[in-house]
Amino acid sequence: MESSNTTEVKDLGSLLLDVGIMLLSSGASCSRIRLTITRIASAFNYHCYTTIGPKSVSLTLNKEDDNSLFNGMRSINQQGVNLKLISGISRLSWDVVIKNLSIQQIKTELNRLSALPHYPRLIILFLVSLSGASFCYLFGGNAIEMLITFGATFIGLFVRQEAVKKNFNQYFCVYFGALAASLFAGAFIKAGLPIDLEHAFATCVLFLIPGVPLINSFTDLIDGNIQNGMVRGINGLMIAFSIALGLVTAMHIYNFK
Amino acid sequence: MNEIILFEKFFWFGFAALGFGILFNAPPRTLFAIWLGGAIGGILKIILLYYNKDAIVLASFTGAIAVGILSIPIAHYRHVPPMIFAIPSVIPLIPGVFAYRTTLGFIKLTGAIGADYNTILAETMNNGLKTLFILMSLAVGVAIPMHVMRKESAKNIRLIKK
Incomplete structure (x- = not known):
């Protein structure tokens, strides 16, 4: 009896750490991670105490009536926003509560969720470029500027994806993306088209904006997770700085005033 | 206003x-809702800006609150x-052009101090603060409905009492 309890708590503990790390790396806020972990743990009648660091999750599990106890910590390896994973895990945690899934079933489901494919690359490139063109229109651009922004976003995002594949530092990836996009848009201004292209140049890098880090930063700050909020905010500022650096490089190359 | x-x-x-x-790899079943939510939040901001051109922060905040409120029924439905x-x-709703102008202003401010230095400084400060406050109001606006309801999960929130 004693040994089966020990294996259960070990399995559950490592499972919960997996859940926490997957949520943290796909861009969930701290309160959501804590909520999900606690929800699954309480379905198995365990008390769960978590600490969520900027790049790590650690937790303690115990049961009141016996002394099975688990302590563990795990750190993150790769980051990339993945809303499909967050919503999948949220659904899974409700299934655990309602349908009483076993630990093995949860493991299988987690593996399935983490193997779910992203959208096809061409669709991502096309729709993100379309969203760049919409930004250009909304900030007051005309049809020609929209076309230029579409092309610039397409090339910028392509360069960034390639840089991510080659395992560059994440801020370098953003820098390369911003540089490629603004070089493309700037080329049309340099070529001397007889219209004002400020909007195209300003909106061609918007696909890189750190929306998720910045929004999560404030969500964490409001919830009182000050440390994580500050870390995410500074991460967002670093990304914004990389974008600005890419723009500045292009402007100096083309010698814009 | 032109319809x-x-x-x-x-x-x-x-x-x-x-x-x-x-x-961000959102699940396919939410994509239409995201399209609609973005459109409603955005158009609310445009309409408010039409009535008061200077209230860009407040207009963005209203748009974000609308998205935040809509997010609860959509969380149930999807x-x-x-x-x-x-x-x-x-x-x-993110203030891309203000952020761009702020960056541009900072670059100009690193140059020599000329006759228009004060104007550039004032403009950069203005654009920078607008960017910062709009970003904050977006984050707060999205989070507000959840906090007002004082529930940890959207599953327990009913907008209409049964």
Whole structure:
């Protein structure tokens, strides 16, 4: 009896750490991670105490009536926003509560969720470029500027994806993306088209904006997770700085005033 | 206000949100909701700006609150956490042009001090503060409905009492 309890708590503990790390790396806020972990743990009648660091999750599990106890910590390896994973895990945690899934079933489901494919690359490139063109229109651009922004976003995002594949530092990836996009848009201004292209140049890098880090930063700050909020905010500022650096490089190359 | 232009903007706000939904790998069943949410939040901001040109922060805040409130019924209807819908939908409200002008201003400020230095300083400060406050109001606006309801999960929230 004693040994089966020990294996259960070990399995559950490592499972919960997996859940926490997957949520943290796909861009969930701290309160959501804590909520999900606690929800699954309480379905198995365990008390769960978590600490969520900027790049790590650690937790303690115990049961009141016996002394099975688990302590563990795990750190993150790769980051990339993945809303499909967050919503999948949220659904899974409700299934655990309602349908009483076993630990093995949860493991299988987690593996399935983490193997779910992203959208096809061409669709991502096309729709993100379309969203760049919409930004250009909304900030007051005309049809020609929209076309230029579409092309610039397409090339910028392509360069960034390639840089991510080659395992560059994440801020370098953003820098390369911003540089490629603004070089493309700037080329049309340099070529001397007889219209004002400020909007195209300003909106061609918007696909890189750190929306998720910045929004999560404030969500964490409001919830009182000050440390994580500050870390995410500074991460967002670093990304914004990389974008600005890419723009500045292009402007100096083309010698814009 | 010209209704055709308003409708066009509605349309394009939606696509701006949709692109980010795809980039962040949102589940396919939420994509239409993201398109609609982005469009509604955006058009609300445009309408408010039409009545008061200077209230860009307040207009963005209203748009974000609308997205935040919409995120709760959509969380029920599509079985996703509210943030899955809310984050891509508020991204069209992000002040891209103000951020761009702020960066440009900072670059100019590193140059020599000329006759127009004070003007550039004032403009940069103005653009920078607008960027900062709009970003804060977006994050707070999205989070407000959840905090007002004082529930930890959207599953327990009923907008209409049964």
